[in-house]
Amino acid sequence: MGRERLAQYALDSPAGRQALDSGLSGAQWFHSEVPRKRLKELMARSDGPAIRDTVIWVGLMVVCAAAGGVLWVHGHPWAAVPLLLVYGVLYGSGGDSRWHEAGHGTAFRTRWMDTAVYQLACFMMMRDPTAYRWGHTRHHTDTLIVGRDPEIQAMRPARLVRMLANLFGLYDVPVSLGKMLLHAAGRLTTDEADTIPEQERFRTYRTARLWSLVYAATLATAVVTSSWLPLLLVGGPRMYGTFMHIVYGLTQHAGLGENVLDHRLNTRSVRMNVVNRFLYWNMNFHVEHHMFPMVPYHRLPELHEQIKGDLAPMYPSIWAAYRELVPAVLRQLKDQSYYVRRDLPPGAAPYYEPAVAVPPSL
């Protein structure tokens, strides 16, 4: 049963076709009412916050990589470890949120700045800029619609070994490198062919060829110098520094509703401290982001205040979110119909649950 259901998550599965045929895919979703004037204020773009955050992010990486590198080559590898760990988390975890925000084109007001950060973050996270842009577009059209959303992390039943392995990129990195070589050969996976339009595919092939050269040069440098340092600085952080992006990312949707049309049923918002919010670029306000993706990350706390009357309370901490999602995901191993459904506050708009949601065969 579990294996059959997992097969439904493929983008060429019967579930995906059924979602298309029933109108579940591409449907209208619930949005809280926000006065147009206020929404315009919240959507307004500025360069300041993202420039500040990017200077800190890149600056810290440069300092940590330089200092860690010097210690490493001078025979103090253990002294270099804390610095390289900070570098790695900024690279392998901070890169995820930068990929996301710059990909939406909302982080900066100036377009080329978004593009530059997006390309850099894609390289760090080993995500082809074109494939992941289209994949994420689908994620927003069909959030947690089985057979349509290519970004579902915690399926029912969850692939626990893969999820745990990905704390250190042990599944994603080999798969990403394999895809890079596939793209470099001018080919796509089945799921990618489902999301990337024909006229965009040349970008994927071009990027893969460039990245293959960069990784080959990094590997060659490591071999020639007989040092792990090049790999610790390029590519390696996607493994040793990626755990925080998994920790954050699982809070977004794991254990929540599938095949629904209200982000309050399939998405979490979680309070986080200032360090985590910097690394995660406020994506902890995830319900708000899905409901209004035009609002820049730095205005999401204000958007939350605007619409919180419609939302179940934010989870008070990452720990609180995991106290809910871990038992939910474990229960879904046996009961794939189960999901967490939270009570809305008095006066909130009721859940939007049109008949098209939840096709009977799922």
Place this chain on the structure above:
Amino acid sequence: MPSWIPTVKADDVEAEDVAPFTHGGTEYAIYRSPDDEYFASDGFCTHEAEMLCRGFVMGHEIECPRHNGRFDYRTGKALGAPVLVGLRTYPTRVVDGVVEIDLD
């Protein structure tokens, strides 16, 4: 022959904003630029059927509220993924404080 259709009051559209208009069961978007010029386009994004009047106007660009796809609303030009197909645009004029569009 032009076929001018009255749409919305010019003052009802704020500068650097967009308003909806429906005619004959078809949706249109009426834009007012930062320099108080008026423009009009089809009402739905060409990527997926999302109403552009809910989107965000910045300068001479309209951003779709669903996937952040952008168009130059003066020409309808698609400005990059995920929008690849341009918007149809319509000539406009303001007559007695009302924005008219030419649907011909």
